[in-house]
Amino acid sequence: MADRxxxxxxxxxxxxxxxxxxxxxxxxxxxxxLLDGAxxxxxxxxxxxxxxxxxxHDVVDETAYAGSSRNAIKKVLRRxxxxxxxxxxxxxxxxxxxxxxxxxxxxxxxxxxxxxALLAAVRQVNAFILxxxxxxxxxxxxxxxxxxxxxxxxxxxNVILATGGRALPKxxxxxxxxTIARSLGHSITPRVFPALVPLTLPRxxxxxxxxxxxxxxxxxVRASSGKKLVAFTDSTxxxxxxxxxxxxxxxxxxYTAAKFDDPGATLFxxxxxxxxxxxxxxxxxxxxxxxxxxxxHAFMPERLARALCEQxxxxxxxxxxxxxxxxxxxxxxxxxxxxLPVTGDRGFTYAEVTAGGVPxxxxxxxxxxxxxxxxxxxxxxxxxxxxxxxxxxxxWAWSSGYVAGVSVGRE
Ligand SMILES: Cc1cc2nc3c(=O)[nH]c(=O)nc-3n(C[C@H](O)[C@H](O)[C@H](O)COP(=O)(O)OP(=O)(O)OC[C@H]3O[C@@H](n4cnc5c(N)ncnc54)[C@H](O)[C@@H]3O)c2cc1C
Numbered sequence: 001m002a003d004r005x006x007x008x009x010x011x012x013x014x015x016x017x018x019x020x021x022x023x024x025x026x027x028x029x030x031x032x033x034l035l036d037g038a039x040x041x042x043x044x045x046x047x048x049x050x051x052x053x054x055x056x057h058d059v060v061d062e063t064a065y066a067g068s069s070r071n072a073i074k075k076v077l078r079r080x081x082x083x084x085x086x087x088x089x090x091x092x093x094x095x096x097x098x099x100x101x102x103x104x105x106x107x108x109x110x111x112x113x114x115x116x117a118l119l120a121a122v123r124q125v126n127a128f129i130l131x132x133x134x135x136x137x138x139x140x141x142x143x144x145x146x147x148x149x150x151x152x153x154x155x156x157x158n159v160i161l162a163t164g165g166r167a168l169p170k171x172x173x174x175x176x177x178x179t180i181a182r183s184l185g186h187s188i189t190p191r192v193f194p195a196l197v198p199l200t201l202p203r204x205x206x207x208x209x210x211x212x213x214x215x216x217x218x219x220x221v222r223a224s225s226g227k228k229l230v231a232f233t234d235s236t237x238x239x240x241x242x243x244x245x246x247x248x249x250x251x252x253x254x255y256t257a258a259k260f261d262d263p264g265a266t267l268f269x270x271x272x273x274x275x276x277x278x279x280x281x282x283x284x285x286x287x288x289x290x291x292x293x294x295x296x297h298a299f300m301p302e303r304l305a306r307a308l309c310e311q312x313x314x315x316x317x318x319x320x321x322x323x324x325x326x327x328x329x330x331x332x333x334x335x336x337x338x339x340l341p342v343t344g345d346r347g348f349t350y351a352e353v354t355a356g357g358v359p360x361x362x363x364x365x366x367x368x369x370x371x372x373x374x375x376x377x378x379x380x381x382x383x384x385x386x387x388x389x390x391x392x393x394x395x396w397a398w399s400s401g402y403v404a405g406v407s408v409g410r411e
Contacts, residue, residue, distance in 0.1 A: 005033040007408050008147050008156035009127075010135050011177065012036035013044055014394055015380025016162030017118045018401030019408070023160075024125025026409025032127035033154065035147070037134030038172035042115040047168070048394070049103070053111035055094075056085050056398070057391040058102040064392045066253060067189075067384040068360035075365045077395065080402035085395065092117040103390050134172075138180050144375060158375050158408045162401065165354025165381040166192065177382045178357070185372040186358050191260060194351030195253035195386045196393075198244035199267070200343045206307050207340075210238035213304050218273040219251040220337075224264025230254045233273045238304075241346070243269075249389050252345055253355045267340045271308065272299055277336045284328050287320030292331055295320070308334050353393050357384040367407035368400055379404040 007023055009016045012034040020034050045053055057064070060082050062074035086096050086104070094117045096104040106113045122129060135149045144157040163177025178188045201207055220231035230251065237245035251267070258265035272280060287295055293316035296305035309316040312331040314323065323331070348354070358378055362371050370376040379400035387393045 003033075003152065003154045004031075005154060005156045006030040007032045007158045007160065008145070008154055009034040009160040009162055010036075010138070010147065010180070011162035011164060011173075011380070011382075012038075012041055012122075012129050012131065013162060013164050013171075013173070013380065014118075014397035015164075015401040015404075016160065017042075017122055018398050019160045019162055019377070019379055019405035020127045020129075021118070021121045021125055022402050022405030023409040024122070024127045024405075026406050027411075028125065030409060032125070033156070034122070034127060034129040035133040035135055035149070035154070036129065036131040036172065037149075039132045041119070041129065041131060043171035044164075044168060044173070045115045045118070046111045047171075048111055049105060049391075051111055052105050052109045053114045054103045054105055054391040054394070055089065055096055055114060056082055056104045056395045058082065058098050058104060060392060060395045064388045064390070065385055065396065066195075066257075067355060067357070067386050072360040072365055073385055073396075076360075076368070076403055077399045080399040082395065084402075085398050088398075089114070089117065092121055101390065134176075135180065136176075138184060138376075140184065140373065140375075158377065158411055160377040160379060160404050160408060161382060162378075162380045162404075163382050165357055166348045167194065167196075167351040167354050167381070169348055173381070175354075181358050181378070181382065184370070184376055186362055186370065186378075189356040189359060189384050191257075192354060192356035193253070193256050194345055194348050195256075195355040196249040196352035196389055197252045197345040197347070197350055198239065199242050199248055199252055199255070199340075199345050201242035202341060202343055203241075205242070205341065206311060207238050207243060208240055210303055210307060211240040213238040213301050214245065215271065215300050215304065216273055217247060218270040219247045220268045220270070221251060221255050221258050222266055222268060223258065223262050224266075229258055229265070236269070242342070243340070246389050249352065253386060255342065256345065257355070267342050268337045269340055270336045271304065271338070272335055275336065277332050280335050281328065281332045284320050284323070284331065289319040289321065291317045292320055292323070293317055296335070311338070352389070353386045354381055355384075355386045357382050359384045366403075368404035369407060377404040377408055
């Protein structure tokens with residue numbers, strides 16, 4: 001005879017823990033069990049934000065997300081917003097502080113504070129967490145679901161699928177949740193790909209020789225027609241394999257998505273984000289005896305300033321008034337609109353989040369209950385929703401986990 005619970009939550013990451021807490025708070029009579037395949041719980045919470053856990057952002061709205069329709073995303077986000085998130089954590093004894101970027105972190109600067117508080121809140125509502133307890137399959141049976149894994153079988157009236165996506169697979173989120181969702185009648189978006197991921201360049205590209213250089217820059221995706229599709233300005237890091245840093249992570253999913261539909265789409269970088277090509281051209285014209293290198297070095301590290309001159313075939317120390325028109329134009333292009341021959345990305349192992357998943361159109365957004373499999377709820381990164389860097393992905397996990405938890409508690 002299988003063990004029986006009222007609610008089984010598969011996955012005890014950010015979304016699953018939140019769903020468990022709110023299911024228990026909504027209906028303390030229900031027997032709630034969380035099952036997680038990981039040996040160590042909360043791996044992603046602990047690594048997030050460099051070990052400090054960027055819990056949310058000061059201003060969260062649907063424009064920071066991609067995947068399903070923004071209108072659908074908004075409906076869920078507004079059910080549990082940032083002030084509610086701040087109040088929730090405060091009630092658990094986790095005070096959040098806002099940093100200059102708008103990101104919110106625990107005042108302790110330690111992600112353990114967040115994980116420990118969530119685990120304590122789960123215990124407080126008498127929900128159980130069993131792990132490592134990886135689930136292989138979920139079947140619909142009379143009166144609910146049969147949930148099976150190597151460690152055994154459970155039955156439950158309701159299941160919340162909170163298995164995450166495929167990012168950082170060693171944390172336990174290896175994409176098996178998609179197989180489970182499919183087996184229960186859901187579709188998965190035709191494309192599931194790494195988002196918030198560093199991008200790679202050919203090993204002999206000059207950027208790879210600038211490993212360690214960090215600079216604010218604008219990354220922009222343009223269609224093969226030349227149309228500007230999307231741009232992000234933020235800190236940009238040159239690495240031995242290509243580019244990383246917030247601007248690159250933010251643009252990565254848009255670049256990858258654009259390439260699927262338009263193989264000629266290209267990523268451009270402006271190394272002087274405060275300046276347009278026209279302004280740089282005017283600046284160079286006004287330099288007189290000053291060299292382009294000196295001009296650039298005022299804004300960026302010496303290695304980068306020198307490399308940009310070399311890329312434009314301009315002798316770095318030549319006085320600017322000796323540049324030919326062609327050389328000046330080439331320098332302007334190299335500085336403000338350099339095409340990057342991206343070879344790919346660092347894959348799910350290095351991605352912070354997954355683009356794609358279960359479309360929100362298959363979920364009742366007022367409850368997060370499946371439209372195709374009554375009694376099944378979904379929340380978190382398994383859904384086709386991915387946010388920018390800055391706490392947006394956790395906010396999606398909190399908001400959608402809250403809606404799923406409260407709704408299943410009311411069943
Ligand atoms: C390095 C890194 C840093 C990040 N930093 C931030 C940040 O600072 N701020 C932010 O907002 N977001 C950040 N993110 C993204 C954020 O961590 C995720 O979006 C969020 O954790 C998703 O929550 P989730 O509960 O949906 O999925 P997950 O956190 O992936 O949890 C899913 C859980 O399900 C379990 N599971 C999966 N399959 C099964 C199965 N078959 N059986 C049983 N259990 C299973 C897994 O073991 C896992 O514990 C970061 C991500 C990474 C990888």
